[in-house]
Amino acid sequence: MHIVECKTRFPYPPLHKYHQPGDLVIGVIASQSLTISDVATFHKEPQPTTFEELTIVTKNYQHILALAFAVKEINENPQILPNTSLGFHIYENYFSAKWAYYDAIQFTSTPESFVPNYKCDTHNNLLAVIMGLNFQTYQQVAILLDLYKIPQLIYGSSPVMNDKTPGLPFYQMVPNEGLQYVGIRSLLLHFRWTWIGVLTRDNEKGEWFVQTVLPFFSQSDICFAFIEKVPKTNVVSDVGDLMQRGTKIHDKIFGSQANVVLLYGETYSITTLLWLPYVSELLNVTKKVQGKVWIVTAQMEFLSFTFQRTFNKDMFHGTVAFSFHSSDPPGFHEYVKSVNPSSMTTDGFIRDFWQQSFACVFPSTWGDKVEWKPCMGTETLESLPRSIFERGMTGHSYSIYNAVHAVAHAFHAMSRLTRRAMADSGELKLQNELWWQLHPFLRSVSFNNSAGDNVSFDHNEQLIAGLDINNWVISPNQSFHRVKIGAMDSQVPPGEALTINEDAMTWHSWFEQIQPLSLCNDHCHPGSSKKVKEGEPFCCYDCIKCPEGKISDQEDMNDCFKCTEDYYSNQGHDFCIPRNISFLSYEEPLGISLAFSALSLSVITGLVLGTFMKHHNTPIIKANNRNLTYTLLISLLLCFLSALLFIGQPQKWTCLLRQTAFGIIFSAALSCVLAKTITVVLAFVATKPGSRMRKWVGKRMANAIVLSCSLIQAGICTVWLATSPPFSDTDYHSVVEEIILQCNEGSITMFYSVLSYMGFLSIVSFIIAFLARRLPDSFNEAKLITFSMLVFCSVWLSFVPTYLSTKGKHMVAVEIFSILASSAGLLGCLFFPKCYIIVLRPELNKREQLVRRNH
Incomplete structure (x- = not known):
């Protein structure tokens, strides 16, 4: 059996640069804390020969301090991990998936040895891993750590997290990334910015943003003036090509009329954009830098490389930045003040951070190769600009702080149920096989941190928290201030999640403190x-x-x-x-005038009738059938009174009577005129010797004509009322400003049939009277009838086009006028000459005078 000694060292020095021992250890893999430029070899520390060659984002050193401060808080609080100390190891992956994978393997091997899946050291038991990873490194590390079910806590966000495979053992210490996109959309709609530019990184996350998030904005009628991707850079990039692409991006941004630019990228994307103002100077670009409203996503921070501390940052004045919610825990400021190279002996980052931040050098590090001012170690972090170092916790730092506390509280809950004491030492140890047991406690963890914020996860293992909305204010001396102007609440419906304080906002001086517009063209005004x-x-x-x-x-x-x-x-x-209700009423001048005219003519007709009845035995009245004359006068009287049916608000009964009564009464009047005309002709013919027409002359003939002609019109009106009677109606369309209350004729055909029949009677009367006007009869009324029918026909022939060309109450007025005018024409032409003789020239009202006059 081959035995691997625990003291065997890996041939390359480990990549961890900050080590704090403890009974329990949290591993940290960081890619945002140190060198941004690519490193040619990792077998030894980089040894630049000039100060500018070491490009460090010093602001991210605060992430390390947040981690150390959280561990310090926990170790000093006996209520969380009693009799147990918490430590951590920080590993730098240099933005390399290879080295991130190597870091992860070290978690499962003996410290300072590289034997994967073999640990013979029982100290410093790994509890969880905190990662701030990009897309590539995340995939490599997650796959390995998933095999061991080691809890992973992410303090950054990546698109893959929104669609992670169920069961992957990681917890996101920031809210769902979709929350900020809802917030950005709400912000754009709040200020009515519908024409914006978009700037992303030319990588997988940038492509994901363009393909997935921008269509979400388009659904809310937001358009994009341009979508530009910032190219990737490395030490072998063609400087000329980069400058040309930078010029193109510069021209797109500052040549566009879109005043709002949405910026999506990594934490350090701002450092690239700080070069934009200098592109125009280097290449003599005509498009000068002008004010824009930058909207920055939560992944980004306002930071710069140390050599950019003197760069002009006015371009970002007034930026609206989304950020992960953060608070300053009590004591953090004092902790930051106490940080110096002499007090942080185990911190492998602090010397590099100190040298870059304060532009000094530790002689022991650089020897005699450079001649810079020495670092005294007494410099204060408070003197650094915020683009170099942030004294308060940023969103990313706060996420790391909460991640440490979440692990500690979860382990505290688990230890109450699964305590196992080791022999001899009596110390509480977490055995490797218990890694997976921590997950249920992490999922259900819920506590208030020292800043008073609740820390808990939802069903997707994402932190239940909101977002802060900040306004970046750049002072004339280039100092940076972050002003909170709003928030996104994850616990309310999306439409109510955004709160914004417009009064607290600062716009770029280009806009002269007036809320900028960002439209493709001016608004379309009401109307x-x-x-x-x-x-x-x-x-x-x-x-x-x-x-x-x-x-x-x-x-x-x-x-x-x-x-x-x-x-x-x-x-x-x-x-x-509001539209006016319109109908011909008795209260308006037109209605009053027509009503007065109708009543006046009625009175005149009554006076004529009375005069004729008083002198009914005189020759001029007896000459042409006085009964027929009385019938005609009564018909004319009713014609004048029928006009009153057309005035006033239309009612059901008035609409039924208007046209039918008018048609029958007028037909009766015309029948009387026709009967008078025929009587004149028959009287002349009957006076000839041997005429057979003598038997037709008399009252019976005249009565038959009046009755038959009137009954025909009555029959037409009866059919009209039986089939499609008139009714009260409301007309909304004829006159724009008015609602017309009117009588709908029901059947237009029947209406014009009534008028046509009256026209037929008047034309027949006119023709017969015209032919008989020269008959040598002593009492010939043919001339008067001819003239009266001429007036009558003229009135009603002009009525039709006038009636069709008018609307509303004026249409009714036209019909009333036609009724009154035609009736008055009959009355005047037929009866005023006779009244003149009866009243003013009674001496002419004798048979002898009439006979003499006619001969």
Whole structure:
């Protein structure tokens, strides 16, 4: 049997750079704490010859301090892990999947040896692994640690986490990534920013974001002016090519009218964008840097390389940044103040951090190769700009802090049920085979940390927490301030999750503190609607005025809509006005005038009838069948009164009587005129010697004509009432501003049949009277009848086109006027000459005078 000695060392030095021993150990694999540039060899520490060659993101050193502070809090609290100390190992993977995999293997082997799946050291038992990984390294580590069911706690987010395979043993110390996308969408809709640019990294996560998240924004009518991907960089990248691509991105961003740019990338993406202002200077780019509203996702932090501390950062002034919710635990600031190279002897990162942050050098590290000011070790972290080091906990640091406490509380809960004391030492140890037993306790863990925030996981092993929304404020001296302006609450419906304090927001000076717009074109104001431009995104559109009868009462409406039937659109087509109820009433001037005219003519007709009845024995009245004259006058009187049925609000009974009564009464009047005309002709013919027409002359003939002609019209009206009678109706369409109360004729055919029959009677009367106008009869009324029928026909021939061209109450007024005018024409032409003789020239009302006049 081959036995591997525990003291055998791996030929290469281990990659862990910070080791704090303890009974229980948390492993940490970090890729965001140290060197960003690629490292050619990992067999020895990099030895740069110039200060600028070592490019360290010093701000992420706070992640280490958050971890150390959490462990310190737990070890000093006897209520969490009594009689047990907690330690940690930090391993740097240099953004390499190979070295991340190597780090993970070391968790299952003896320290300082590399024998996978073999451990002969019973100290420093691994409890869990905290990882801040990118997509590639996550896959490698997760597969290995899943074999051992070692709990993994992620303090970053990756698309794969949203679709992780059930059962994978990791816990996400940040809320579901979808929460921030809902928040970004809500923020864009809140400020009505529908035309935005998008900037992502040219990697798998960037492609995932473009393919998965952007369509989610498009569903809310958000369009993209451009989608640019920042290229990957490494030490062998073609500088010229990178500059050209940087110029292209620069022109896209600052040449676009989109004032909002959504930035999605890794933590250090800001360091790349800090070069943009210098691209225009190096390549004489015409598009100068102008103000933009940057919306930054929670994966990113405002940080810079140490050599970028003097870079102009005004470009990011006013940025709206989503971040994982964070709070400062009590005592953390004091802990940070106490940090210095002499007090952190086991910290393999602090010397590099110190040298880069304070631009100094430890002589023991660099020897005599460089001539820089020496590091005294008494420098204070508070003097560093926030882009280099953050004194308060950031979202990522707070996630690490909560991860350590979650593991400690879960183990505390488990240890109460599964305590196993080891012989001799009496210390509590976690045996390797109990790794998997920690998972149920991690899933159900729930506690309040020292900052007062609750820490617990949902059914997907994701932290139940919200997001903070911060405003980045860059002062003229390039100092950085983070101002909280809102939050996303994960415990409420998505539509209510976003809270934003607009008064606390600071915009870029380019916008002069006015809320910027980000639209493809100006808003369509109320009264118009959008018309999509052909070949353009749906956010680019023309504005067209609403058509007649439609309105739009909000900006950017896709279509105009009709007002309800009781309303109509105003002239600006932006709101609805109540429609007036319209009918010809007795309270308006037109109705009063027509009613007064009808009553006046009725009175005049009555006076004529009374005059004729008073002088009924005079020759001029007896000359042409006085009974027929009385019938005609009574018919005309009723015609004038029938006009009153057309005035007032239409009712069921008035609608039934209007046209039928008018038609029958008028037909009776015309029948009388026709009878008078025929009587004149027959009287002349009958006076000839030997005429056989003598027997037709008399009252019986006239009565037969009046009765038969009136009955025909009555029959037509009866059929009308039996088949499709008139009824009261409401017309919403004829006049835009009015609701017309009217009588619907029921059958238009029957209505025009009634009018046609009256026209037939009047034309027949006119023709006969016209032919008989020169008959040498002493009492010939043919001339008067001819003229009266000419007036009558003229009125009703002009009635038809006028009636059809008017709407509402004016249509009714036209019909009333026609009734009154035609009736007045008959009255005036037939009876006023006779009244003149009867009243003013009685001496002419004698048989001798009439005979003489006619001869």
